Amino acid sequence: MKNNTFYILLLVLVGTFSYGQKRVTTSVDSTKIKIGAQINLTLKTSVDTLSNVVFPEGTTFGQLEVLESYPTDTVKENDRYLLTKRYGLTQFDSGKYLLPSLKVLINNKPFSTDSLFVEVASVKVDTLKQKMYDIKGIAEVKEPMGNWWKWLLGILLLAGIGVLIYFLAKKYKRKEKTEEIVYATPIEKAVSLLKNLEQKELWQKGEIKDYYSQLTDIARTYIEEEIQVPAMESTTSEVIAGLRSAAVRKKMKISKETVENLERVLRQADLVKFAKSKPLEFEIAEDRSKIEKTIFTLHKAIPEVEEEEDESLILDAKRRELLLKKKRKRKILMASFGIGFLVLIAFGYFMATSGMDYLKDNFIGHPTKDLVEGEWVKSDYGNPAVTMETPKVLKRIASSKLQANVKESQRFGYGSIVGGLSISVATTSFKDTVQVPLEKVIEREIKIFEASLKAKDVFVKQDKFDTGEGITGQKAYGSMTVYDAEQDKSVKLAYQIIVFAQDGGLQEIIIMHLDSDEFGAQIADRIINSVELKKVN
Numbered sequence: 001m002k003n004n005t006f007y008i009l010l011l012v013l014v015g016t017f018s019y020g021q022k023r024v025t026t027s028v029d030s031t032k033i034k035i036g037a038q039i040n041l042t043l044k045t046s047v048d049t050l051s052n053v054v055f056p057e058g059t060t061f062g063q064l065e066v067l068e069s070y071p072t073d074t075v076k077e078n079d080r081y082l083l084t085k086r087y088g089l090t091q092f093d094s095g096k097y098l099l100p101s102l103k104v105l106i107n108n109k110p111f112s113t114d115s116l117f118v119e120v121a122s123v124k125v126d127t128l129k130q131k132m133y134d135i136k137g138i139a140e141v142k143e144p145m146g147n148w149w150k151w152l153l154g155i156l157l158l159a160g161i162g163v164l165i166y167f168l169a170k171k172y173k174r175k176e177k178t179e180e181i182v183y184a185t186p187i188e189k190a191v192s193l194l195k196n197l198e199q200k201e202l203w204q205k206g207e208i209k210d211y212y213s214q215l216t217d218i219a220r221t222y223i224e225e226e227i228q229v230p231a232m233e234s235t236t237s238e239v240i241a242g243l244r245s246a247a248v249r250k251k252m253k254i255s256k257e258t259v260e261n262l263e264r265v266l267r268q269a270d271l272v273k274f275a276k277s278k279p280l281e282f283e284i285a286e287d288r289s290k291i292e293k294t295i296f297t298l299h300k301a302i303p304e305v306e307e308e309e310d311e312s313l314i315l316d317a318k319r320r321e322l323l324l325k326k327k328r329k330r331k332i333l334m335a336s337f338g339i340g341f342l343v344l345i346a347f348g349y350f351m352a353t354s355g356m357d358y359l360k361d362n363f364i365g366h367p368t369k370d371l372v373e374g375e376w377v378k379s380d381y382g383n384p385a386v387t388m389e390t391p392k393v394l395k396r397i398a399s400s401k402l403q404a405n406v407k408e409s410q411r412f413g414y415g416s417i418v419g420g421l422s423i424s425v426a427t428t429s430f431k432d433t434v435q436v437p438l439e440k441v442i443e444r445e446i447k448i449f450e451a452s453l454k455a456k457d458v459f460v461k462q463d464k465f466d467t468g469e470g471i472t473g474q475k476a477y478g479s480m481t482v483y484d485a486e487q488d489k490s491v492k493l494a495y496q497i498i499v500f501a502q503d504g505g506l507q508e509i510i511i512m513h514l515d516s517d518e519f520g521a522q523i524a525d526r527i528i529n530s531v532e533l534k535k536v537n
Contacts, residue, residue, distance in 0.1 A: 024104045026114040034121050035094055038067060041087040043113060046080055047106060054105040055085040062100040063459045064089040064118065094122040095461035095478065098446060115450075117443060117460075168334065186225040187299045193218045194292060203284050211284070212269040219262065219291050226302065227252075236266040252301040261290040368421055368519035378530070382410040382427025384505040389530035390414065390423060391523060397424075407431045417453065417482065417493065420514045421523065428506040436506050438474035438499045445497050445510065446476075455480040456490075465498055471533050473500045479515050492516070496524055500533055507533060 029040045041061070047053055059066055067088040075082040091097055099116045183189035197218070202211035220231035220239065227250070229242040240263050247254045265287045271277035279287070371391035378389045394412035402409055406428060413424040442462065449455040458480040465473030476497040484491045492515040500507040511527060513520025 024111050024113050026116065028099070028116060028118065031117065032119045032121065033090075036090060036092055038088050038090050039064075039118060041089055041099070043085045043087075043102070043104060044082065045104060045106065045111070046077070046082050048080055049076075051081075051107055052105075053083055056102045056104065061087070061089060061102065063097045063457055064091050064099055089118075091118070091120045094120050095459065096120075096476070097460060098450075098458045100450070100456070100458070115447075186222050187295065189225075190218055190222040190295050193221075194288075194295075198288075203281075208278060208284070209272055212272045212287075215288060215291055216266055216269040219265070219295060222295050223298070227298065236263065236270060239266065247301070251303055252298070254297065254301050258294055258297045262294045265290050265294075368513070368517055368523060371421070372519050372522050372526075376526075380534070381412045381425045382507070383408060383429055384427055384502055384507060385534040386425050386427060386507050386509065387532040387534065388425075388509070388527055390527060394423060394425060405430050405432060417484070417512060420517060421520055422510075422512040423527065424508075424510045426508040426510075430504050430506075433503045436501045438501055441499045441506070441508065442474060442476045442497055445508070449480060449482075449495075453480075453482045455482050457481045465500075471500050471502060473498060475499075494521065494524075496528065498528065498531070 024043055024045045027042045027044075029042075033039050043055060045053060053072075055072065057069060067090055070086040070088070073084040073086075075084070089099075096117055096119050099118055101115045102113045103110045104113065105111075183192065193214075197211070197214050202208075202214070217232070223229050223231040223239065223243060227243065227246045229239065229246050231239045231242070234242065240259060243254075243259065243262070246252070268277070268279060268283075268287055272279065374391055376389045376391055377393050378387070379393060380387050381394060392414050394414045397411040397413050399409045399411055408429045409427070411424065411426045413422070415421040415423055439462070442460075446458055446460065449458065459478035460476055461478050462474065462476045465475040476499075477495065479492055479494050481490050481492050483489075493512050494515040495510065495512045498509040509528070509531065511524040513524060
């Protein structure tokens with residue numbers, strides 16, 4: 001008697017423990033409804049009297065719309081509560097929809113409900129009983145002026161480009177005119193620069209330092225170009241020493257007074273530039289006269305040698321060539337800048353008026369458009385073989401461990417979800433003749449989407465697929481939202497799943513692309529239209 005009592009108590013404890021661990025149960029009053037009809041979802045759970053339960057709330061569960069969330073029904077059973085939560089759901093488009101797994105919090109611990117498929121059938125309309133009306137004539141619609149700002153933006157941008165190019169051209173043209181002056185000889189250059197210096201009237205305006213700097217630079221440039229003494233980067237002492245050495249070397253008859261006058265002016269300029277000396281007006285006029293006389297004296301003292309004349313002509317030719325090269329580079333740079341600016345403005349204009357897709361399709365390039373227009377490949381995949389055309393050859397993917405009843409399994413694929421296009425083919429041959437329910441295969445693939453891609457809002461439609469070869473086929477298609485980790489955002493994908501069953505064989509084709517990509521849809525349609533099947537070997 002004692003043993004029986006012990007076993008009874010043990011069974012009660014085990015039963016109570018199992019009952020306490022029971023999760024949330026999920027049920028619907030129907031899995032097939034008509035468009036707009038209501039389906040009732042019921043969630044039940046049993047908890048102790050101290051537990052806190054939070055049922056899910058929202059306006060939509062997956063692709064199903066929540067019409068009403070009913071109050072929670074509570075029934076006390078001994079020392080426990082049986083909680084029942086009901087929802088009224090509907091959908092206004094035909095197809096097969098996935099009611100996703102929901103989260104119920106019991107004492108802040110999440111428990112998942114079962115996911116279910118709900119089929120929404122369209123309502124048949126008898127057109128013979130409907131009153132018919134004549135087709136109305138074509139009504140003219142005035143074109144809206146909502147895009148006027150785009151045209152105004154384009155006109156303003158083009159006007160701005162024109163003004164900018166005009167001022168740039170004018171600026172560079174002015175610079176080119178200044179640089180176009182080419183002097184035949186150093187003496188001609190020196191005389192011209194002295195004349196221009198006097199016309200500026202710098203010292204009369206109080207700009208004495210600038211005046212002496214330009215005056216001595218004219219003399220130094222002449223000495224460097226005519227006598228080949230590095231005067232521009234040399235000190236006054238080095239210039240005078242170099243000039244005396246060159247006079248001896250070139251046999252130039254230069255008086256001592258000429259050299260001393262040049263040295264006085266150079267040192268006066270050093271005092272003005274570095275010691276802030278301010279010569280009187282008559283001293284400035286004398287210094288200018290001394291520089292002019294020195295230049296003419298040096299020019300007359302240079303012996304007339306044919307070789308030196310030939311060298312000067314060569315130097316002049318080189319100078320002209322360098323100037324022409326600079327002008328050409330400047331013109332090329334200016335043209336490149338103008339073209340680049342025009343391209344940038346055109347890019348911005350088309351971006352604002354036509355959108356990024358227009359630019360991709362017509363200028364930048366679109367990956368899936370290139371695949372549509374490229375050369376396609378027709379090939380056989382797996383056993384039982386699937387023959388079809390694809391933009392690229394599908395590569396073999398390593399298969400996982402085979403199940404006990406599977407003889408052979410092969411999978412091929414191309415692309416990825418990140419790239420915006422994914423194509424895969426899977427074939428399976430069984431050891432025995434088995435009947436594979438195609439709807440179960442599609443449900444399995446949808447669950448794989450949810451698990452591997454973390455797909456949400458999965459919309460499913462199903463149709464029969466006839467290949468004309470006596471092989472049964474089932475097609476599922478729709479859309480889903482997945483998370484793109486690279487772009488850190490959610491993207492909407494369109495997918496198509498086609499499954500074929502044979503005696504002892506199974507063939508699957510899955511194509512996914514961005515829902516907004518029209519070229520991806522063209523690729524999917526062309527692949528499906530090219531499918532040919534072979535019997536199991």
